[in-house]
Amino acid sequence: MPVVSLSPIRAVSGLLAIPGDKSISHRYVLLGALASGRTTMRHLAPGADVRASLGCVAALGASVLRAPGGIVTVDGWGEAGPGSPTGPLDCLNSGTTMRLLLGLLAGFPVSATLIGDASLSNRPMRRVMDPLHAMGAHVTAVEGRAPVTVTGGRLHATTWTPAAASAQIKSAILLAGLRAEGSTTVVEPAATRDHTERAFPLFGLTCAVDGLRVSVDGGQRAVAPSGTLDVPGDPSSAAAWAALAASLPGSHVELTGVALNPRRLGFVAALQRMGATVAITKTHVLGGEPVGTVAVTYGNCADTTIEPDEVPGLIDELPVLAACAAHGRRLEVRGAGELRVKESDRISALVTGLRALGVSAEEFTDGFVINGRARLPCGGQADAVHDHRLVMAFTLVALGAIGPSTITDADAVDVSYPGFWTDLAALRVPLA
């Protein structure tokens, strides 16, 4: 439970290169393990989550090497397929690792048990187990929670409509579909991040996208890309600084190298509605993902509502948007019940932590409302309940308070953004 003490700052200002995207990194690592040949990646997400994916694929027989210059290589198992690991595969805190790996392994003749930390062991896995069962896979767990054991074998295609809009469910099914007999289709209830679909062609794989339907033919073979895969910056990490700049008068930040995938940029429209000026400049394309600069300037506070249909495009950014609202805006969020099954119950823990910092906040079953005020009265002590996104959100609130604050479990930020404190130090403008 490491505790961080934070003093208020005046503003944030400056230029920052954003570390590699977590979602894209997981996909490159897992597809690299599946492929024949060596996948070379640069600028992988630096946090513990992607380390979990690297550790799991290594335990399954892929060879993982870290080279100078931030390069990581994965020699995939290719035609030989994965080997059965000698012990459980530890996915740590990473839901993406566990869910995508279940799909990846379901069609191979291996047996593996996937475990995770206390948070991951409490998260729902039936959402992935059910479609895999429909494809003929053997996946077992007690009450749909980790440890989950997958004993792979022959799969047949299915058409599946997940109950939740979730890129993890979609991706698990598509990965399993690569090994199934026939053509597997996912019909999404709402569009979710499409990094798996964009990554497939890099590995010689195809999928067909038709609106909310994504189909993959079985029997495809993945091949390592010939060049180096550069991972663009994580929009969820960029969103923390964007929200902080939108919170503190006088702020201006330019965040470079950010993945501009339209399905990840819902936070931009939300911040604009809250009064910030946000300029997006596309500079290049990496691995089928548009990349560019997000520039944010503080603007006068305005109230807004986030509607249910916006939620999939900003689900991971809701905590920092709530923190931004704490500084003088009213923000109402509906249709975000999925937040309750993230690394923590992010509705309850967010509202509890915000209140502990002096913010007026109420929870709904599927969302919350924040009634913010400029310069929060005194600071306080918030518990991030070991959830990386809550560490960032509570930090944003604390930095705009009048007095000092403390955050417990602040080390959880390492899950996605270990350089968070260093980057904050680079951007902060002190009070006096």
Ligand code: S3P
């Ligand atoms: C992710 C998908 C989202 C997101 C998570 C990463 C991914 O989860 O919240 O942080 O990489 O596919 P769901 O698919 O469960 O919504």
